[in-house]
């Protein structure tokens with residue numbers, strides 16, 4: 001009697017694959033990314049880096065009052081851009097915020113052009129040194145930075161301003 005060598009019938013071998021093929025296609029929904037948890041410090045939620053880097057209208061206007069609406073390098077008053085003296089995410093230790101003492105106007109060329117601060121580390125440093133001399137070593141920080149460094153008791157505008165005033169010209 002002829003018997004086929006068939007340890008596992010073909011019908012059964014295919015069954016599994018067939019099943020796979022006929023399975024209705026649907027995208028597996030990736031679990032939604034959980035919203036980034038805000039850092040909590042002493043029971044207060046600290047705003048994220050992006051928010052703290054933003055320049056508010058009032059800080060922008062204060063910066064005009066403080067430095068004049070002119071390029072720090074060449075003095076022109078057209079097509080100016082508002083530069084973070086210590087840029088946002090400058091280094092691990094230094095995160096420039098969108099605060100008035102960390103802002104300075106630059107023309108397009110002296111901002112992002114070939115001779116601008118973003119292409120010239122020395123020039124960037126020179127501007128940072130000037131702001132440090134004028135407003136103290138904390139010039140690029142916001143109320144939250146000062147609060148976390150225990151330099152002010154609460155992260156309010158009042159405490160921030162009072163502290164920054166005490167630092168001027170030191």
Ligand SMILES: [Zn+2]
Nearest residue numbers: 071074107110
């Ligand atoms: Zn310029």
Ligand SMILES: [Zn+2]
Nearest residue numbers: 082083084111
């Ligand atoms: Zn800039």
